[in-house]
Amino acid sequence: MPGMRRLAILLAAFVYLSGATAMAQEPKKANPDEQAVISADEITYDDTLNSVFATGNVEVAYGERILLADSVRYNRNEDSVVASGNIVLLEPSGEVIFAEYVELKDELRSGVIKNIRILLSDDSRFAANGARRIDGRKTIMRKAVYSPCAICAENPDRAPLWQLKASTIIHDQEAQDITYTNAWLELFGIPVFYTPYLTHPDPTVERRSGLLAPRIGSSNVFGGFARMPLFLAFTDSIDMTIEPIVTAREPPILALEYRQRFNSGLIEFSGSGTRADRESGDVDNPTIEQDVTRGHLFADGLFSLNENWRTGFDYGRASDLTYLDRYDFFGDFGETLESRAFVEGFHGRTYSAGNIFGYQDLRITDTEEEPLILPSFDQNYLTEADSLGGRWSLDTNFRSTMRDDGANTRRLSLKGGYSIPFVSDYGLVTTVSTSLQADAYHMDRVLVDGQSENNVVAGRAIPRAAIEMRYPFVRGTEGIRQVIEPVVALIAAPNNGNPVEIPQEDSVVVELDDTNLFSEDQIPGLDRVDTGQRAVYGLKAGLYGEHGGRMAAFFGQSYRLDNDDRDGDTSDLRNGKSDYVGRLQISPDKYMDLLYRFRLAEHNFKLLRGETSVAIGPPSFRLTGDHVYIAAETSNGLYPDREEVNADLSSQLTDYWSIGLNTRRDLTSDGGPLEHGARITYEDECFRFAMKFKRDFTSSVDVEEETIFSVELVFKNLGNVSAEQKQ
Incomplete structure (x- = not known):
């Protein structure tokens, strides 16, 4: 804490406090015909002075404004109230005023208050030796202090984390401004910054034109730099931020x-x-x-x-x-x-x-021209279940792809289908589906036999039938439900359904995994379709707790009878047995979530692709991370082995303090660190302190490696100070 105190004091000297904003709400005018309603343990009337004396649990109500006190003297002629002892004044705005002595008039809107304390609607506070209220719209306080920080319950006299002390503080509720004269910013009771004049919006303000807090820092690329944003609120629905960024070197x-x-x-x-x-x-x-x-x-x-x-x-x-x-x-x-x-x-x-x-x-490194898709139309139609429980579907797509250099294509695709589920008396779940997909293409500048051709027309019609059978076995034990579910599917379509003239725009990347193993068409997009016949089989198993914990696994493979036109295919959509795919998920409670997805070579069980994501531990010590491995075989040697890990370790040390470390590394033989980082944060109801370190090892032409160190101080309702250094 002493180190944090010294750092906060040092950086606070650079504080830049300014406004934020909303439209002022017009306070209600005094109603001369409205009368005070008084209740108390004891009430005495003085007809000579036309006054009312009330003592003991006194409550004076003027419309939405209510005064509570030990004793009250109310003068009807002057419409004035003098109150003392444990005074609480409840304002229509939600503010609560505490005092020991008040003299008020004009329906409790105006007057003087001694030893005033004010609790605002957002729980921030004023305190002052004395104050003058003007028409319920403005409070002028002398020898006053403001802070949004909570008071220490064990030691109420201890100074809050930060506060503003001033010879005069004016809270203008109509303008929604708080203005200070001769103000000191104090941290832990120690004055660190002085300004003769300061103003900021009160807590009711949401947005307002003005300068926002700047950010300063340094970089090995830019030298010193400063960001100085200006916020402009033109109307309730229109605003703009203009931010000049000034650097030393550029x-x-x-x-x-x-x-x-x-x-x-x-x-x-x-x-x-x-x-x-x-x-x-x-x-x-x-x-x-x-x-x-x-x-x-x-x-x-x-x-x-x-x-x-x-x-x-x-x-x-x-x-x-x-x-x-x-x-x-x-x-x-x-x-x-x-x-x-x-x-x-x-x-x-x-x-x-x-x-x-x-x-x-x-x-x-990519020099290929990206296409312009102008336009693309899609419609996916699915009926309600018919009397047998089946549903009809119709998917329509039109896409026009254009390039300055390369193939231009127009595609119309229609796919209609019908799917119906059956559940036998002994629990076998069978789904039968049929579909017919018809595609028509018109192409220019497309390669045909190695030559660029225009006005090329191609098409195909692919009927497909599939049957999937699942047989779940469920057993319940004390607090746990066990499920084992074998799954088998047969999918059949004609061979030779992909004309060589059709360029692959949306079907370039094909990867067999646990999510598409049982799909009728394992290829994404529409330019290429999955043809031929295959059998798919797998096993699902899981343990499910009554309080939400679970462990689930899947393992499966497919057997394809024909590889059709897939010569040189590296996507595992070839003939014979496919590679094995699967996943394992373990989530026993909210403090552990593990997901592992994999693809294993069919002939030797070598790992070809593995993806792991993990989140372990309570907030006091939590590890999250991801790991990806992709073997060169998945691209037929086009790319080398790829392996990367990304990890983050965090700890919520206390209610207010947290720390964290993160790293990202290339784990291949030619790899190394990609990014390291560390952070420490303090945050409570009124203040945020964050210190961050980041080392970025990536670079390319025009982009250099960077080391970044930043410190941020945020004062609730005032603004923030940010300092950043890059090397």
């Missing part, structure tokens, strides 16, 4: 965010821009372009058209491949930016959608 960056809400939806835009040098090409000998315009733009929108239809858009674009990685002020957006405009409808069990897709690949 030209400034301007970031913008715009938000607007409508009755039926919302839009959000964000972006940034700068004029700076850009590196490209080889890492060891890059090409440097000087004074280039660089930036990014993101946009999102969503609108409800009616109770069944909605429309929207998502847009993401960067000026170049490395901008978002180099200027990492804006987050991590992955390797591909997707843009989409859509309209979609929901009608019972029917889903309809129209989409336009565009992509920007940010991978430096």
Whole structure:
């Protein structure tokens, strides 16, 4: 605690306090005809002075404003109240005022108060030697203090973690402002920062134009930098954030965010821009372009058209491949930016959608042109169950894919089907399904026998039938339900259903795993279909506790009779026995969750793919992590073995203190650390302190390795101080 105290005191000297905001609520005017309602243990009337004296559990009510005290003198002529002893004044706003002596008038709206304490609606507090109330709208306090921190129950006289002391504090409820004159910020009772004038919104404010808390730091790439955001609230539904980012080594960056809400939806835009040098090409000998315009733009929108239809858009674009990685002020957006405009409808069990897709690949090593999908229409129709329990389905898709260089395709796909389940008297669950898929393609600039051809037409019709049988065995013991379920399926379709002219746009990556082993079509997308005949078999087993704990496992394989047109296939959709796939999930209680998914080679049980995710331990000591291993055989040697682990160890030491460590490593022979991190956090009802360390070992052209150290102080209702260092 002493170390944290010293660090907090040091950083608080840089505090930047400013406003946030909402529309002021107009307080109710005094009603001259409204009379006080008084109740007490003893009430005495003085007709000469036209006064009422009340003692013992006195309650004076003026509309929504209520005064509680030990004794009260009420002058009817002056409409004034003098109260003393254990005073509590309940305000319509939710504030509660405590005092020992008050002189009030105008229906308890105005007057003077001695030894005042105020509890605000968010549990923050004022305390002052004295105060003057004006029309129930403004409270002027002298020798006052403000803090949102809770009072120590064991030692109420101990100073809170932080507080603001001032010669004068004015709480203007109409303007929703709190203003300080000659103010000191104190941490643990020690003055650390002085300002002659300070103002911030009161707790009723949600949003208001003004400067937000800045962030300062240093980087080996940018040198020192400062982010200085300005928030502009134009209306209740429109606002904007303008954030200049000034660096020591490079030209400034301007970031913008715009938000607007409508009755039926919302839009959000964000972006940034700068004029700076850009590196490209080889890492060891890059090409440097000087004074280039660089930036990014993101946009999102969503609108409800009616109770069944909605429309929207998502847009993401960067000026170049490395901008978002180099200027990492804006987050991590992955390797591909997707843009989409859509309209979609929901009608019972029917889903309809129209989409336009565009992509920007940010991978430096990928030189293929991303397609523009303009447009794509989908409809998925499913009927209610008929008298036999079966359901009809119809899936429709139209997609047009365009490129400046490469194949342009138009596809129409229709797939109709019928599925019906049966449950025998002895518990065998059988599902029989049939379907017919018909696809038509029109293509330009497509390769046929090694030559680029235009106006190419191709099509196919694929009938398919499948039967799946499950036979669950269930046994209940004390507190545990045991389930063993063998599953068998037979799936049949004609061979030779994939014309070589059809380019594979949405069926490129095919991976057999536990999630698609029993699928009628194991290939994603529609450009390629799963043909031929196969048998699938597996076993499910599980233990399920009555209080929610469970352990479940699955192991299965398929046997394919024909490999059709899959020469050189590396996806495990070839003839003969497939590799084994399975999963194991162990979740005995809320403190342990383990999931392991695997694929084993059919001939020697070698691990070809393994995925593990784990979360173990209570908040006081919790480990979460992921591990992925992919053998080179899964890509027929196109890629080497890949193995990576990501782990995070955290500990909630106390109600307020927590620490954490994280790491991400490439475990292959040529690998190494990718990222290390550490953090320590303190957070209570009024204050947050966070110190973070991050070492990023990844680099590429225009993007260097980084070491980042940051410290953040957050003062509830005031703002925050952030310091960040990058090396």
